[in-house]
Amino acid sequence: MLFKNTKWKGATMKYCYFLLLVVFSILVISCNKENPSEPEKESGQQNSNAVIFGPLGGTIIKENIEIKVPAGTFSSDVEFKVSKSTVPLDYFSTVASDSYLLENIPAFYNQPIEISLPVNKTISGDTLAAISVPSYITSKSSVQEVIKIIPGTRNGNKIKFILPNLPENYLGKGNIFLEGKFSCTIWIFNGWTSYKTNQNNFQIFFQNTVSQSSIIEIGNYFESAFNKIKQLGFDYSGRTKRPFTVNIKKNLGIDGAFVSSNFGRNNDFIDINESLLSKPNELKATIGHEFFHSIQALYCPSSQVAQTGRMLAEAVSKNPKYSIEQLWFDEATSTWFEGVFLVDPNYISPVFLQNSHMPLAGYGSITTDPQGYGYGMCAYIRFLTSKYGEGVIAKIYQKIKDNLVTLDAISNATNYNFDGLWHMFVRDYLSQKIYNGLIPTQLGATLIRINNLTATEASAKWQYCSASGKIYSFFMAFTPDEMTDGRITYSVNDGEISVFKVNNDFNKYELLGIADTMITISNLRDIAKNKELLVVSVSKHRGFSPYTKTNEIDFRYKIEVFEKPNINLTKIKKVGIYTLLPGSGTSNAGSNTYEGFANPTIISSDGYVGSFTGNVFNGNLEETKWYNDSFTNLSGTITLTYDPEKNIISSLRFEVSGLQYNYYELTNKLILNNVPFRQRNETMGTTEFGVFGSATAANYVISSEVSEKTPTSWSSIKSNGANNTSKIVITLKEE
Numbered sequence: 001m002l003f004k005n006t007k008w009k010g011a012t013m014k015y016c017y018f019l020l021l022v023v024f025s026i027l028v029i030s031c032n033k034e035n036p037s038e039p040e041k042e043s044g045q046q047n048s049n050a051v052i053f054g055p056l057g058g059t060i061i062k063e064n065i066e067i068k069v070p071a072g073t074f075s076s077d078v079e080f081k082v083s084k085s086t087v088p089l090d091y092f093s094t095v096a097s098d099s100y101l102l103e104n105i106p107a108f109y110n111q112p113i114e115i116s117l118p119v120n121k122t123i124s125g126d127t128l129a130a131i132s133v134p135s136y137i138t139s140k141s142s143v144q145e146v147i148k149i150i151p152g153t154r155n156g157n158k159i160k161f162i163l164p165n166l167p168e169n170y171l172g173k174g175n176i177f178l179e180g181k182f183s184c185t186i187w188i189f190n191g192w193t194s195y196k197t198n199q200n201n202f203q204i205f206f207q208n209t210v211s212q213s214s215i216i217e218i219g220n221y222f223e224s225a226f227n228k229i230k231q232l233g234f235d236y237s238g239r240t241k242r243p244f245t246v247n248i249k250k251n252l253g254i255d256g257a258f259v260s261s262n263f264g265r266n267n268d269f270i271d272i273n274e275s276l277l278s279k280p281n282e283l284k285a286t287i288g289h290e291f292f293h294s295i296q297a298l299y300c301p302s303s304q305v306a307q308t309g310r311m312l313a314e315a316v317s318k319n320p321k322y323s324i325e326q327l328w329f330d331e332a333t334s335t336w337f338e339g340v341f342l343v344d345p346n347y348i349s350p351v352f353l354q355n356s357h358m359p360l361a362g363y364g365s366i367t368t369d370p371q372g373y374g375y376g377m378c379a380y381i382r383f384l385t386s387k388y389g390e391g392v393i394a395k396i397y398q399k400i401k402d403n404l405v406t407l408d409a410i411s412n413a414t415n416y417n418f419d420g421l422w423h424m425f426v427r428d429y430l431s432q433k434i435y436n437g438l439i440p441t442q443l444g445a446t447l448i449r450i451n452n453l454t455a456t457e458a459s460a461k462w463q464y465c466s467a468s469g470k471i472y473s474f475f476m477a478f479t480p481d482e483m484t485d486g487r488i489t490y491s492v493n494d495g496e497i498s499v500f501k502v503n504n505d506f507n508k509y510e511l512l513g514i515a516d517t518m519i520t521i522s523n524l525r526d527i528a529k530n531k532e533l534l535v536v537s538v539s540k541h542r543g544f545s546p547y548t549k550t551n552e553i554d555f556r557y558k559i560e561v562f563e564k565p566n567i568n569l570t571k572i573k574k575v576g577i578y579t580l581l582p583g584s585g586t587s588n589a590g591s592n593t594y595e596g597f598a599n600p601t602i603i604s605s606d607g608y609v610g611s612f613t614g615n616v617f618n619g620n621l622e623e624t625k626w627y628n629d630s631f632t633n634l635s636g637t638i639t640l641t642y643d644p645e646k647n648i649i650s651s652l653r654f655e656v657s658g659l660q661y662n663y664y665e666l667t668n669k670l671i672l673n674n675v676p677f678r679q680r681n682e683t684m685g686t687t688e689f690g691v692f693g694s695a696t697a698a699n700y701v702i703s704s705e706v707s708e709k710t711p712t713s714w715s716s717i718k719s720n721g722a723n724n725t726s727k728i729v730i731t732l733k734e735e
Contacts, residue, residue, distance in 0.1 A: 049062075049081050049082055049083050050079050050080070050081055050082075051067065051079065051080055051081070051082050052077060052078070052079045053069045053073070053074055053077070053078050054074070054076075054077050054078075055071070055072065055074055055075060055076065055077075056071050057069040057070050057071040057072070057073055057074075057111075062082050063082060063083070063084055063098075063100065064098065064117070064118055065082060065098075065100050065115065065116070065117055066115065066116040066117075066158070067082070067113065067114070067115055068113070068114040068115075068116075069111075069113055069114075070111040070112075070114075072110055072111060073109050073110055073111040073113065073165070074106065074109055074110075075110075078106055078109075079104065080102060080103055080104040080105050080106075080181075081101075081102070081103040081104055082100060082101070082102055082103075083100065083101050083103075084098055084099070084100060084101070085099045085100055085101035085185050086099060087099050087130075087132075087185070087187055094121060094189060094190050094191050095121075095187055095188075095189055096119045096120060096121040096122075096123055096187075096188045096189055096190045097117045097118060097119050097120055097121075097159070097187050097188035097189075098117070098118075098120070098187065099185055099186065099187035100117075100185065100186055100187070101183065101184075101185050102163075102183060102184055102185075102186065103183040104181045104183065105163075105181055105182055105183065105184070106181055107166065107180050107181060107182060108165075108166055109165050109166070110165060111165055112162040112163060112164055112165045113162065113163040113165070114160060114161075114162055114163075115129075115160070115161055115162070115163055115186060116155065116158045116159065116160045116161075117129070117158060117159055117186070117187070117188050118157050118158050119157055119158070119159055119188050121190060122190070123154075123159075123188075123190040124190050124191055124208065125190055125191055125192050125193045125208050126151065126192060126193050126194050126205075127151070127152045127153065127154050127159050127188075128149055128150065128151060128152060128188070128189060128190075128192050128194075128205070129149070129150045129151075129152045129159060129161040129186060129187070129188055129189075130147050130148070130149060130150070130186065130187055130188075130189055131147065131148045131150060131163065131184050131185070131186050132145055132146070132147045132148075132184060132185040132186075133145070133146070133148065133182060133183070133184040133185075133262050134146075134182070134262075135148075135259050135260060135261060135262055136259070136260040137257045137258070137259055137260075146257075146259050146271070147247075148245075148259075148261065148263075148267065148269060149192075149205045149245065149247055149269075150162065150163075150164075151194070152188070159188045163184075163186075164261075164263035164264075164266075164267050165263065166262070166263050166264050182262060191207055191208050191209075192205055192206065192207055192208065193205075193206060193207075193208055194206075195212070195215045195216070195219060196243060197219035197220075197222065197223050197243070198219075198223070199223050199226075200242065200243055201222070201223060201226050201242055201243055201244060202219055202222045202223065202226075202242075202243045202244050202245075202246055203243040203244070203245055203246070204218060204219055204222075204246045204247075204248065205245070205246070205247045205248065206247075206248040206274075207248070207250070207274075210248060210274065210277070214277045215248070217280075218246070218248070218272070218277075218283070218287070221283070221284050221287045221288075222244070222246060222287055222291060224341070225287055225288050225291045225292075225341055226291070228340070228341060229291070229292065229295055229337075232390055232391055232393060232394050233391045233394035233395070234295050234298075234299075234394045234397070235298070235394075236295070236298065237298075238265055238297075238298030238299070239265045239266055239268075239298060240265075240266060241266040244268075244269070244270070244291075244294065245267075245268075245269035245270070246269065246270050246271075246272060247269060247270070247271045247272070248272050248274050248277075249271050249272070249273065249274060250273075250274045250275075252271055252272075252273040252274075253273075254273065255272075255273050255276055255282065255286045256270065256271060256272045256273060256276075256286040256287070256289065256290040257270070257271045257290065258270050258290045258291075258293035258294050258297075259271065260297060265297060265298060268294055268297060270290045270291060270294060272286065272287065272290070273286075281342070284341065284342060285338040285341070285342055285347075285349070287341075288334075288337050288338050288340070288341030288342070289334045289335065289337065289338050290334070292333065292334040292337040293330060293334050296330045296333065296334070296397065299397040299398070299400055299401045300326065300400075300401070326400070326406065327366070327370040327371065327374065328365075328366045328370040328371070328373045328374035328377060328406075329374065329377075329396075329400075329406045330374065331370075331371050331373075331374025331375055331377075331378075332374040332375070332376075332377040332378045332380065332381050333378070333381055333393055335349045335351060335352055335374070335375055335378035335381075336378040336381035336382055336385070336393075339382075340390065346436070348435055349375070349378065351375040352375055352376060352378050352379065352435075353442075354372075354375065355372045355373070355375040355376035356376055356379070356435075356438060356442045356443060357376065357442065357443055357444035358372055358373045358375070358376030358377065359373075359376045359377050359379055359380060359425075359429065359443075359467075359469075360426070360443060360444055360468060360469040360470065360471065361373070361376075361444070361468065362464060362465040362466065362467060362468030362469075363407075363465050363466040363467045363468065363547045363548055364465040364466075364468075364548045364550065366548070367548055379425075379429055379434050379435060380425055381393065382434050382435075383421075383424075383425045383428055383429070383434055384410070384414065384421075386434075387414075388413075388414055392413055392414060395413040396409045396410055396413040397409075398413075399412050399413050405547075407466065407467070407547055418467070418541060419541040422467050422539060422541040423496045423498075423539045423541070426469045426498070426537050426539040427498050427511070427514075427537065427539075429443065430443065430471060430498070430500065430509070430535060430537050431500060431509040431511065432506075432507075432509060437507075439506045440471050440473045440502075440506075440535050441473075443471055444471060445471035445472065445473045445535070446470070446471070446472050446473070447472075447473045447475060448472055448473065448474050448475070449475050449477045450474060450475065450476050450477060450478060450524075450528075450559070451477045451478055452478050453476075453478045453481070453484060453486050453524060453525070453528075453559070453561055454559070454561060455559060455560060455561055456557075456558070456559040457556070457557070457558045457559075458556070458557055459554060459555065459556040459557075460555045460556075461552055461553065461554050461555070462552070462553055462555075463550040463551065463552055463553070464494075464495070464540045464550060464551060464552075464553045465547065465548050465549060465550045465551075466541050466547035466548070466549075467541050467547070468539075468540055468541075469537055469538060469539040469540065470537070470538045470553070470555065471535065471536070471537050471538075472535070472536045472538075472555075473502075473533050473534075473535050473536075474488070474533060474534040474535075474536065474557075475533050476524055476527045476528035476532070476533075476534075477528070478528055479528075480525045480526075480528045480529040481525065482525075483563060484525065484561060484562070484563060485522070485523060485524060485525040485526075485561075485562050486522075486524040486525070486559055486560055486561040486562060487520055487521060487522040487523075487524060487559070487560050487562070488520070488521050488524060488534070488557055488558065488559050488560075489518060489519070489520045489521075489557065489558045489560070490515075490518065490519050490520075490521075490536055490555070490556070490557050491517060491518040491519075491555075491556045491557075491558075492517060492518075492538050492553060492554065492555050492556070493517075493552075493553065493554040494540060494551070494553055494554075495516075495538050495539055495540035495553060496514065496515070496516055496538070496539050496540070497514070497515050497516075497517075497518075497519050497536065497537070497538055498511065498513075498514050498536070498537045498539070499511075499512045499513050499514075499519055499521055499534060499535070499536050500512065500534070500535045500536075500537075501527065501532050501533070501534060501535075502532060502533045502534075502535050503530075503531075503532055504531045504532065504533075509535075512534075521534060524559070538553065538555055540553060567642075567644070567732075568734075569612040569615065569617075569642065569644075570611075570612065571734040571735055572611070572612055572617065572732050572733065572734055572735075573609065573610070573611055573733065573734065573735040574607075574608065574609055574610075574619070574731075574732075574733035574735075575608040575610070575617060575619055575638055575640060575731065575732060575733070576607075576608070576731035576733065577608070577638070607621050607622065607623035607634075608620065608621050608636075608637075608638040609621075609622075610638070612642070615641055615642045615643065615644065616639065616640070616641050616642075617638070617639070617640040617641075617642070618637070618638070618639055619637070619638045620635075620636070620637055620638075621634055621635055621636040621637065621638065621655075622634075622635055623635075636655040637655050638653065638655070639653045640653075
């Protein structure tokens, strides 16, 4: 026995009673503290319509809805509200349960939340739940209420499904663009079925009234798009789960939409309007467009909100970079992919035609209408792929994923300065090399009518930003006068000028010239006679950030008028050729003086004697010249062709023997500036020299500066001093 001693036993018992009293007093005091510590919640607790869950999770049943939260879903106590609601949209034929509004759900949680709803109707088709939640829709460039379909499982009269989760560590904790909470409406519906494609990349949800054959065709289209985009070099690793979800919906309001899901990339989905099932070409183009959007989302930089649609509206306000540097390019490439997917080089997207004027409006358009700008800029994507292949688009997106802004990503992926690419694009776009049949007015051109051939000067000023341009169509509306002709000079303080001659049907474009600051076009009389137009583009790119900043462009044009000489070719007996070098003083050539040029070079001569046979002059050179302190005998031949209709020298060839000058063919070697001559692009034919000028002792005089772009065959003359500022003078002398 433990307590043998009765005395000790009594004392001990008294001591134990004392200890119990002390412990009880401590417990009472502890329970009366103002801020008592609470035990960790093990199950869902309810207060009015509020539901509270702690880190250990739990299960509650409220208003016939059962919500089960696994342990570890939330890292701290969370309170959100549950209340009955109404179905917000009429996409679905039959609602088969009450609908509930869940409010104040955290943006992040670590485990899916399990929800069970009792059904009140017989389910026909698959057991499906609907979650209506505000999400970002790329095609509408806005956050709107959309419905995500979730497959469910049946348990008696209840349908169980999950509310997907976006983990707390998604994109890293503390991402300010993804903070906050969201709300959603949930319910069960029936009358729908699903179909998985053979390759298991897509699951398509549709009403039971839609034919299975139509759905199989849609599935084949999506699988084809999947394979084509993969062939272009795109990577799908940013989405770790398949199949992709596709919904065929009535009353969608648009042809289709890619929805950036609140629940991360694995839960993005695509809606297709059921009305497109009877329009196979539009259906396929829409599938290509929207599925390409879903792949673009996998390439958004990790620092940007495009990884999830939940807080996109907030993100754009805080991070305008997403809107102005990504959205336009996404729309441009998706619109481009429509034609690629249709395998139709002549395909023109309707949304492009509605925005064909936007590319030249400039990069500043991304701040006002990024979507429309993107639709129009699909022309630029076609231009890029024609030069660098279709695979260049995936390379650009990889650069974007690496956090380069779009214009820099393009330059980096193509290894070509965007400035040069932009000028080439404008020329190709204007001359119908990208889209055949687009006329200047569709590109936003300004029409200028020249009603009278009189001396005229005019100017226009505007603000330009990066990747911008202006187009002017000059229509020579005057009645041509056989004895009067003119030239027009275009100039700009900044940018590049390109001039095309265009026929009246807008199906033939001839590039007349390109210049940085100034270009002159002659033979306005012929242009008017042929009812042609001069279409002028002024392109400019601001080659550094901010690309949306503007500067002023000053564009001018000047018309000069000349009386056409009445040349009697039978009287021409002598042709002179002079090359003048730059230098101080004055040179004489053809009885004219040229300030700022030194004496003529050795090949200068007015001694080619001969005559015209028809329109061709043939002559021989027999001349003795004083050169390098001695007399030099020169000999050679010349052939010159005159076009009386155009009033130009269409070809010229001369030869000088002796010393090191042997044979020079000047055809296609000169660009004419300060004289009323017609200029043609070097790659398109012979350069033509006009024959305007004063009636002097030489009768008819032509002068021109030698171009620094002169081909190699002119280098022999250039090596002897004739550089890009040298001048050549041609004279025609009567007997």
